[in-house]
Amino acid sequence: MNRDLRLLSVSLFIWGIGEGLFFYFQPLYLQKLGASPEVIGVILGIGGLVLSLSHIPAGAAADRFGRRPVMWASWLTGLVAAWTMALARSLPVFAAGAVLYNLSAFVIAPLNSYVTAARGRWSVQRALTITSASFNAGAVAGSLIGGQLGQRLGLAAIYQAAALIFMVSVVVVLFVHAQPVVPPESRGGAGRGRRFSARFWGFMGFVFLVMLVLYLPQPLAPNFLQNVRHASLGDIGTLGALARGGMVVISLVLGSFGAWEGFLLAQISGGLFALLIWKGSSMWVYSAAYFFAGGYWASKAMAAAEVRSMVAEAAMGLAYGLNETMGGLAVFLASTLAGWMYARAPESVFRWTVGLLPLLLLGNLPFHPRWGRKVS
Numbered sequence: 001m002n003r004d005l006r007l008l009s010v011s012l013f014i015w016g017i018g019e020g021l022f023f024y025f026q027p028l029y030l031q032k033l034g035a036s037p038e039v040i041g042v043i044l045g046i047g048g049l050v051l052s053l054s055h056i057p058a059g060a061a062a063d064r065f066g067r068r069p070v071m072w073a074s075w076l077t078g079l080v081a082a083w084t085m086a087l088a089r090s091l092p093v094f095a096a097g098a099v100l101y102n103l104s105a106f107v108i109a110p111l112n113s114y115v116t117a118a119r120g121r122w123s124v125q126r127a128l129t130i131t132s133a134s135f136n137a138g139a140v141a142g143s144l145i146g147g148q149l150g151q152r153l154g155l156a157a158i159y160q161a162a163a164l165i166f167m168v169s170v171v172v173v174l175f176v177h178a179q180p181v182v183p184p185e186s187r188g189g190a191g192r193g194r195r196f197s198a199r200f201w202g203f204m205g206f207v208f209l210v211m212l213v214l215y216l217p218q219p220l221a222p223n224f225l226q227n228v229r230h231a232s233l234g235d236i237g238t239l240g241a242l243a244r245g246g247m248v249v250i251s252l253v254l255g256s257f258g259a260w261e262g263f264l265l266a267q268i269s270g271g272l273f274a275l276l277i278w279k280g281s282s283m284w285v286y287s288a289a290y291f292f293a294g295g296y297w298a299s300k301a302m303a304a305a306e307v308r309s310m311v312a313e314a315a316m317g318l319a320y321g322l323n324e325t326m327g328g329l330a331v332f333l334a335s336t337l338a339g340w341m342y343a344r345a346p347e348s349v350f351r352w353t354v355g356l357l358p359l360l361l362l363g364n365l366p367f368h369p370r371w372g373r374k375v376s
Contacts, residue, residue, distance in 0.1 A: 004176045009134035011172040016135040018165035020142020021158045024240035029155045033091040041339015045332045047102030052328025059109035059321020067114040068178045074107030075170045082163040109320035125305035129255030139244035147237015200310040211330035214270035214296045217349045220342045239290040247294030259305035269295025271357035278350035
């Protein structure tokens with residue numbers, strides 16, 4: 001691992017601690033501020049929609065102006081959003097901060113491009129999963145601390161602590177080196193006429209479906225566990241840590257597979273989360289469920305690794321942006337649907353994911369590597 005990847009990994013690890021403090025308590029804090037399940041779903045959905053609209057311009061800007069400036073802008077946006085949430089004392093202000101925080105994730109496409117270009121001899125999937133694992137390793141600690149901090153000092157305190165931690169992460173990321181901008185002339189065939197192949201566009205549609213189904217049980221799972229299964233804040237914090245720990249383990253394991261195989265296995269893992277929450281009745285089962293929840297997050301990195309094999313380097317940022325846009329649109333729709341479904345039958349969000357999983361797995365077949373041609 002070179003200097004820049006080390007710095008990025010450290011910055012992401014620190015940011016993961018901060019995000020882990022509050023991530024799994026976000027719907028519970030919205031509930032505390034007076035939001036109904038439908039409103040929680042809409043707020044989370046709007047965050048996903050705003051984010052989805054940002055990925056394409058962010059990826060294109062990274063291709064044209066360089067990846068580091070866009071990354072810096074994202075880190076600073078996240079910091080402002082964190083302080084907005086930390087200082088908010090009403091639902092509208094907090095919701096605005098939460099949406100802005102979601103928007104800061106426009107960094108994903110530029111970050112993936114930066115990591116891909118800096119990976120050296122590593123495969124794309126290995127480089128992406130290592131940096132993702134660094135972030136989630138930090139989130140393991142953050143989730144454990146957040147549960148205990150929330151029980152002792154209240155949920156508002158975890159946002160204040162997160163905002164302070166994010167400041168350290170911002171300082172670290174400022175020291176990464178810039179990367180050269182790939183000139184448009186080097187795109188060759190990818191830069192003339194149709195930039196992307198029909199196979200790429202077909203895969204984008206499939207990514208949307210995968211993320212929609214896998215994310216559906218995620219947004220209101222903490223509410224389900226607290227309100228229906230009577231789990232405590234400390235328990236939910238522990239489960240959040242297990243989810244991030246599972247993400248680290250699953251990412252590192254899947255990084256040793258091919259992108260197609262890793263994407264398939266990540267979907268199975270995400271489906272197990274929904275099945276175990278739906279059918280479970282003890283903390284042991286919920287712990288296993290949240291470990292497998294890492295499959296959803298791992299699927300994002302593995303989808304990006306598949307995308308890299310379909311496009312030329314000069315279009316990499318835009319392609320990653322399109323990939324993240326599909327995921328963001330899926331989050332918007334899944335969050336909105338989850339809130340509506342949960343209000344009527346809390347278990348339905350888990351039941352639908354389990355029922356649709358076999359169709360998703362079959363949908364992977366047309367994108368097997370032997371059906372396509374790699375692009376350098």
